[in-house]
Amino acid sequence: MTPVVRLDGVSHRFGGPGSVAAVTDLDLAVPRGRFTTLLGPSGCGKTTTLRMIAGFLRPTSGRILLEGADATATPPEKRNIGMVFQSYALFPHMTLTDNVAFGLRSRKLPADEVRRRAGEALELVGLSHAAARKPGELSGGQQQRVALARAVAIRPSVLLLDEPLSNLDARLRVQMRRELLRVQRETGLTAILVTHDQDEALELSDTMVILNGGRLEQEGDPREIFPAPANRFVAEFLGYDNFPDLPETGPVTIRPEHVTLLADGQSEGGDAVGLDATVTGVTYQGSHCLVEVATGGEGPGATLRSVHPGDDLRPGDRVRVALPRHRLVQLGAPAEAGSAR
């Protein structure tokens, strides 16, 4: 099936040659009817990528295809794209219906169809009852639902979501994630979400695209990426935290919840790599403690973190660290070295 959006060797440099490379040689195929997220730390090029797909920015090189046709030079208003931003960008003096209808009217649709589609879109986000109200009378979460209804009402070929949940408080953000996913599933729209929040990306993505310094680090189903990050950057970004220096394995990582701490003198058994260590820090976290230990070596691999079920350890205690072999994840080189894809 033709991808809805395809990026073909797309790069963008700001401020002419020799300046900031925001995105470098990005290839991407966004499948129809799926939820794709662009994930990465601040400055990794997520928003630049989204703005190029929307047509607000032109690639410095490479091509953008929409529905299989070259759209690199197509202006935004001719791309049939729906957008939701972090700031809701609603018209404060208009009712919700008029806000949602705005894009439909500018497409010169007949008045009764505009009314019907605006009504359907508000119903989809659960705001039919507030159709005659104005944005200022709504909570942040409700305003973001209106922005979503407005973007969906035009039946875009792709829905672009630029950190739409970042302005909401933590609880509402989690609720709105579910809401976003429900709306995407019910409408069958192709969605691309920009986020720096791993949890958000893990929950929403059919495909997760991890960027770093404007380059693709890893791409795929979160259920495949999470247990097998390709390299250290992706691993750290997904919270792996431990990069033990084990001469027999090469570069590996392991999650803190898979590192077991045994009392000094206990043995780790045959299936685990065992290391002697000293506790250097204990952070109480309610259901468990996060325990930091020094293995006696040097360098970053000498400190390991363990999610420890008890509150029985204190700095200075000697422990045996067990790293189950089947939990060790082998790491490759980062994207800059050209081998992480």
Ligand SMILES: Nc1ncnc2c1ncn2[C@@H]1O[C@H](COP(=O)(O)OP(=O)(O)OP(=O)(O)O)[C@@H](O)[C@H]1O
């Ligand atoms: N208008 C601009 N002029 C010059 N440089 C820019 C401009 N916009 C972005 N950049 C630079 O391009 C790079 C990528 O920025 P971009 O906004 O795409 O990253 P991001 O991943 O979306 O970050 P954030 O999560 O902070 O929004 C950064 O180094 C940024 O400083």
